[in-house]
Amino acid sequence: MSRLAVVTGGSRGIGRAVAQLLASRGCRVAVVSRDLEAALAAVASLDGGRGSVVIHVYSIQMYNSVLNPGDHVALRCDVSQEQDVRTTFETIQKTCGKISYLVNSAGINRDGLLLRQKASDMRSLLGVNLLGSMLTCRAALPGMMHNPGAAVLNMGSVVGMKGRAGQSVYSASKAGLEGFTHSLAKEVASRGVRVNMLIPGFIRTDMTTGLQESASLLPIPLGRVGEVEEVAQAAVFLLLSPYVTGHALLVDGGVSLNM
Numbered sequence: 001m002s003r004l005a006v007v008t009g010g011s012r013g014i015g016r017a018v019a020q021l022l023a024s025r026g027c028r029v030a031v032v033s034r035d036l037e038a039a040l041a042a043v044a045s046l047d048g049g050r051g052s053v054v055i056h057v058y059s060i061q062m063y064n065s066v067l068n069p070g071d072h073v074a075l076r077c078d079v080s081q082e083q084d085v086r087t088t089f090e091t092i093q094k095t096c097g098k099i100s101y102l103v104n105s106a107g108i109n110r111d112g113l114l115l116r117q118k119a120s121d122m123r124s125l126l127g128v129n130l131l132g133s134m135l136t137c138r139a140a141l142p143g144m145m146h147n148p149g150a151a152v153l154n155m156g157s158v159v160g161m162k163g164r165a166g167q168s169v170y171s172a173s174k175a176g177l178e179g180f181t182h183s184l185a186k187e188v189a190s191r192g193v194r195v196n197m198l199i200p201g202f203i204r205t206d207m208t209t210g211l212q213e214s215a216s217l218l219p220i221p222l223g224r225v226g227e228v229e230e231v232a233q234a235a236v237f238l239l240l241s242p243y244v245t246g247h248a249l250l251v252d253g254g255v256s257l258n259m
């Protein structure tokens with residue numbers, strides 16, 4: 001059976017492009033987002049698969065009978081919620097089998113100067129961007145161990161590496177994720193699981209709609225913002241490179257050189 005990839009945040013933006021590229025390379029993909037309709041729409045556009053099946057995490061039994069071995073699936077899950085993540089990953093493993101690849105692309109931004117930032121926004125940012133990836137890794141890893149070629153990919157940001165006024169909490173969530181990636185790579189290497197990170201610069205997605213003007217003020221050596229397909233290429237490179245682990249790869253058109 002083809003390899004199974006779970007992509008959080010696979011309904012839009014970078015995650016959706018990664019899901020599409022993985023599907024075009026023959027993977028079955030489980031797309032996870034808070035919005036089941038959006039996840040289903042993403043799944044419906046994927047290559048391959050013998051159809052798409054929506055799974056609401058609390059009603060899996062009815063889907064076991066209709067799920068074909070090649071299906072992509074869509075699941076509703078808030079990655080910042082422990083029970084949601086636990087139930088979702090149990091569902092994926094029961095209905096779709098062993099996970100080979102976990103891509104943590106779910107993320108949010110809540111920009112603003114720290115002095116004006118609400119504690120509730122700080123919690124949301126850290127909850128989705130940092131805790132969310134920790135929870136999904138914890139839920140997925142036991143089933144990924146000793147599954148040859150298994151790999152995790154976390155989504156960092158140049159802002160986590162270089163900092164940016166107005167994004168201090170977002171930046172902290174991504175910097176934390178980088179430390180998490182390096183440590184986890186050490187923890188699970190002996191079990192045959194690789195853990196890497198992508199560090200995108202400014203990529204054209206819903207998340208950066210309001211930022212693109214300010215991005216254009218930054219000198220990007222390659223002279224333009226990036227496209228989601230360009231990040232997806234790097235994601236698949238890291239997922240499929242058997243001797244790369246604990247690595248954080250910049251996909252930023254060189255912008256970090258000027259930050």
Ligand code: NDP
Pocket residue numbers: 008009010011012013014015032033034035038077078079080104105106107108128155156157158199200201202203204205206207208
């Ligand atoms: P988008 O806003 O386009 O997509 C975000 C995705 O995450 C959506 O699928 C969204 O689905 C999902 N998501 C958000 N919150 C949750 C949650 N709590 N649980 C589950 N899914 C969730 O963002 P991008 O594609 O631009 O960003 C993807 C990742 O790349 C993020 O981690 C971001 O921080 C990072 N990044 C992006 C950059 C850029 O320039 N675009 C630059 C650097 C890093 P839904 O709302 O349905 O839940």
